[in-house]
Amino acid sequence: QVQLVQSGAEVKKTGASVKVSCKASGYSFIGYYIHWLRQAPGHGLEWMGWIHPNSGGTSYAQKFQGRVTMTRDTSITTAYMELNRVISDDTAVYYCARDSHGTDYSSGFVDYWGQGTLVTVSS
């Protein structure tokens, strides 16, 4: 069965970097885009960007350009999201999620989600 398993909760100081991993199993990792999204406590969902697991190509929301880097390691079917220079507003649960379509294009619809990783930023 398709599974996305994320790394554990993180506590970071303002200005630090955080890197979240997402281990995929149960399907062809290179066959589907991986999206990263976040949800601040008590708030709605925010899309951060995607990575094409085969080529490594990325697309980031402009809000995060220059601060986020999405990478992958196909040998261990794992995707990563690194966010730099974090501030208190970056406190959120971060999710990786699989695009529901194959890699000829990203539909943007996500059918499988990781369990979420809580990142807490404190001063």
Place this chain on the structure above:
Amino acid sequence: DIQMTQSPSSVSSSVGDRVTITCRASRDISSWLAWYQQKPGKAPELLIYAASFLESGVPSRFSGSGSATDFTLTISSLQPEDFATYYCQQTNSFPYTFGQGTKLEIK
């Protein structure tokens, strides 16, 4: 960015009721719209994609309709497990954006 506006923000209903949630896009998104259900402490789950296609495994009491700027999610007969928060999402253009959510509560 495309703004997605859901209404209502919250609704109280009873088991067996028919419920409709609406989502309006700030510009034409064709049928690039999804609906998700989220329960407390859990990741969202995809219910409807491309405005009207039911995701595999989702009960047929859920349905979606609409195109361009106006969309609806309908639950034909509420079940106890349907009380949750629902989000719409547009994927017509970057950045993909979500509505603010509709919390469906038990009356």
